[in-house]
Amino acid sequence: MTTPLLSLQGLTKEYPGVVANSDVTFDIGEGEVHALLGENGAGKSTLVKMIYGLVRPNAGTMRWRGEAYEPHAPAQARASGVAMVFQHFSLFDAMDVAENVALGMDNPPPIRELAAKITEVSNNYGLPLDPDRMVGDLSAGERQRVEIIRCLLQDPQLLIMDEPTSVLTPQEVDILFRTLRQLRAEGKSILYISHKLEEIRALCENATVLRLGKVVGKADPRQESARSLAEMMVGQVLHQPSREAAAPGKTLLEVTNLSLPPQSAFGTSLKEINITVRAGEILGIGGVAGNGQDELLGALSGEMRSAREAVRMAGEPVGHIGPTARRALGLLCAPEERLGHAAAPDMSLSENALLTGAYRERLVKRGFVNWGKTRKFAERVIETFDVRTPGAHVAARALSGGNLQKFVIGREIMQRPSVLVVNQPTWGVDASAAAAIRQALLDLAAAGAAVVVISQDLDEILEVADSFAALNAGRLSAPRPVQGLTMDQIGLLLGGAEGDSDAAA
Numbered sequence: 001m002t003t004p005l006l007s008l009q010g011l012t013k014e015y016p017g018v019v020a021n022s023d024v025t026f027d028i029g030e031g032e033v034h035a036l037l038g039e040n041g042a043g044k045s046t047l048v049k050m051i052y053g054l055v056r057p058n059a060g061t062m063r064w065r066g067e068a069y070e071p072h073a074p075a076q077a078r079a080s081g082v083a084m085v086f087q088h089f090s091l092f093d094a095m096d097v098a099e100n101v102a103l104g105m106d107n108p109p110p111i112r113e114l115a116a117k118i119t120e121v122s123n124n125y126g127l128p129l130d131p132d133r134m135v136g137d138l139s140a141g142e143r144q145r146v147e148i149i150r151c152l153l154q155d156p157q158l159l160i161m162d163e164p165t166s167v168l169t170p171q172e173v174d175i176l177f178r179t180l181r182q183l184r185a186e187g188k189s190i191l192y193i194s195h196k197l198e199e200i201r202a203l204c205e206n207a208t209v210l211r212l213g214k215v216v217g218k219a220d221p222r223q224e225s226a227r228s229l230a231e232m233m234v235g236q237v238l239h240q241p242s243r244e245a246a247a248p249g250k251t252l253l254e255v256t257n258l259s260l261p262p263q264s265a266f267g268t269s270l271k272e273i274n275i276t277v278r279a280g281e282i283l284g285i286g287g288v289a290g291n292g293q294d295e296l297l298g299a300l301s302g303e304m305r306s307a308r309e310a311v312r313m314a315g316e317p318v319g320h321i322g323p324t325a326r327r328a329l330g331l332l333c334a335p336e337e338r339l340g341h342a343a344a345p346d347m348s349l350s351e352n353a354l355l356t357g358a359y360r361e362r363l364v365k366r367g368f369v370n371w372g373k374t375r376k377f378a379e380r381v382i383e384t385f386d387v388r389t390p391g392a393h394v395a396a397r398a399l400s401g402g403n404l405q406k407f408v409i410g411r412e413i414m415q416r417p418s419v420l421v422v423n424q425p426t427w428g429v430d431a432s433a434a435a436a437i438r439q440a441l442l443d444l445a446a447a448g449a450a451v452v453v454i455s456q457d458l459d460e461i462l463e464v465a466d467s468f469a470a471l472n473a474g475r476l477s478a479p480r481p482v483q484g485l486t487m488d489q490i491g492l493l494l495g496g497a498e499g500d501s502d503a504a505a
């Protein structure tokens with residue numbers, strides 16, 4: 001038998017109150033694309049952080065081509081031939097591509113030489129990049145290219161990718177997969193984390209499934225269905241969101257000719273946006289990231305003010321008032337960026353519950369926080385939304401991405417909004433938790449709320465929304481009923497075929 005590239009033996013990592021990895025054992029061969037699957041909090045990120053030298057195991061060993069491998073720091077892992085593309089990008093907007101790449105390298109060559117190398121390597125791998133462009137001007141897909149090229153310049157033998165496709169358009173996913181297949185053909189290995197099981201089936205020949213930190217299964221994804229893989233992850237039969245058709249009620253959210261200038265040098269302006277959402281309705285807004293999603297959410301939440309009459313809530317003008325006043329009226333929002341925007345990383349879940357729930361849950365009385373009540377509110381969210389954490393005292397930062405997402409969305413839904421606006425509600429969330437969040441949005445609408453779901457996941461929009469509109473360069477297309485809408489028509493709308501309804505129909 002040939003020696004595996006990387007062999008993990010009995011890896012264990014404990015955090016206070018949680019065993020993140022327990023006795024994890026598996027091999028990754030040379031030239032193998034290996035999927036790491038598991039629910040939110042199953043321990044995937046912890047495992048790859050141990051391989052990349054960011055976290056030290058409490059027990060267990062790793063071998064690299066048969067030799068003992070104990071990276072103490074990422075630089076050491078990189079020197080052995082391990083590279084990692086993270087879920088969250090670590091790039092500086094105000095620097096160009098070459099400067100950003102240089103920052104992440106251990107021994108960068110002179111910048112001109114590096115720029116030439118970036119052009120060469122990026123073209124060779126089918127991910128063309130202009131080294132002189134400012135990162136702030138790049139799309140999410142292009143930013144990811146910067147991270148990938150930075151890794152490839154180190155000529156790694158093992159490339160770790162943590163949910164690489166969640167920010168990509170379907171076309172960008174195709175391009176990325178071509179690159180990954182080329183790497184495999186060159187004998188390089190890839191460890192691939194994703195919740196998108198169809199992608200796993202298309203790309204990977206081996207999968208290791210983690211549940212609660214333990215290996216619970218191994219599979220050849222090509223021989224499985226997305227459903228069977230998901231069921232392996234959760235250990236039970238999957239629940240499909242269901243909806244009941246109901247006649248919509250009165251208009252709760254009305255946006256009229258909303259225009260706003262960009263809020264930062266790299267922001268998008270909003271251009272004459274019109275939206276009407278009635279009680280019981282869900283409007284899905286699709287579009288490639290960076291086309292005004294964050295700005296639209298900001299304009300609806302009140303973080304960005306507009307003309308008084310541009311936003312109305314149940315007929316009342318609210319464009320000029322801030323987030324707290326809008327919350328009081330029942331307009332709640334959950335932004336996309338969970339660590340730092342939706343939740344304060346170093347604050348406990350109780351404190352984070354207070355941040356948005358203070359008014360509606362009456363957590364503050366005569367200027368004093370009622371901590372007992374606040375903790376109970378946080379605990380209700382944790383319980384109802386199955387947030388896997390030791391308790392409400394835990395800092396938001398310590399939760400796995402998907403579990404924090406469940407908390408953030410649950411915190412708003414439990415405040416019984418009359419209008420809820422969410423951006424990427426199931427970003428990085430596993431299949432069963434995503435189904436639970438979507439069901440909660442459907443239930444909220446069925447109970448009479450108006451809901452706006454901004455998402456890059458078209459399947460998600462088709463599953464929950466009654467109507468669909470596309471955001472393109474800050475303009476919103478006229479909404480169309482989701483029923484009967486095809487992917488081709490959606491593609492046209494996303495591409496900006498606004499008003500071209502005959503061509504799209």
Ligand SMILES: Nc1ncnc2c1ncn2[C@@H]1O[C@H](COP(=O)(O)OP(=O)(O)OP(=O)(O)O)[C@@H](O)[C@H]1O
Pocket residue numbers: 015016018019020038039040041042043044045046047388389398399400401402403428430
């Ligand atoms: N620094 C930390 N301190 C305390 N607990 C942690 C820390 N990092 C992770 N954990 C816990 O370890 C467990 C595994 O988390 P991990 O992030 O590895 O899961 P994951 O499978 O990557 O999840 P997701 O798909 O949601 O990103 C979780 O219960 C998490 O709360």
